[in-house]
Amino acid sequence: MVEKEQVIEVLKKVNDPEIQFDIWSLGLVYNVQIEGNKVKILMTFTTPMCPYGPQLMDDVRRQISAIDGVGEVVIDLTFSPVWSPEKMTEEAKIALGITG
Numbered sequence: 001m002v003e004k005e006q007v008i009e010v011l012k013k014v015n016d017p018e019i020q021f022d023i024w025s026l027g028l029v030y031n032v033q034i035e036g037n038k039v040k041i042l043m044t045f046t047t048p049m050c051p052y053g054p055q056l057m058d059d060v061r062r063q064i065s066a067i068d069g070v071g072e073v074v075i076d077l078t079f080s081p082v083w084s085p086e087k088m089t090e091e092a093k094i095a096l097g098i099t100g
Contacts, residue, residue, distance in 0.1 A: 002069045007032050007039055010063050017052040021096060023060070027087025030078065037071030039064050044083045053077075 011024040011032070023029055023043070031042035041060060045053050057075050064073045085098050093099070 002034050002037065002039060002067060004032050004034055006067055007034070007041075007064060010067060011041075011060070014056075014059050014063055016046070017055060018050070019046070019096070021092055023056070025089045025092035027089070027092075028083060037069055038074060039067075039070055039072070040074045040076065042076045042078060044078055046083050048079050 008024060011029055012022050014023050015021060016023055016026055016028065019026065026046070028045065029041060029043045031040075033040040033042075041064070043057075043060070045056070050056070057077070060075060061073045064070060085093065088096075088098065
């Protein structure tokens with residue numbers, strides 16, 4: 001059975017191609033849900049017009065699919081709530097020089 005922690009560890013290795021930081025720490029992943037061998041990801045982009053959006057979603061799908069036991073990956077994209085730097089982990093904020 002696939003564990004949520006396994007999925008999160010993989011998401012921590014998927015980098016946003018524009019910012020060059022992982023999507024988990026950036027706060028782009030809003031929810032991870034496991035239903036049997038199906039992994040559902042609710043995520044967003046830093047902007048709705050993200051030029052790397054399709055590439056980023058393909059990368060997430062490919063890397064999550066490589067986890068033993070994963071049969072299907074469903075990615076739901078949302079812009080509600082809108083992403084903002086406040087969603088980032090403290091480590092990501094420090095690394096990217098965001099204070100406040």
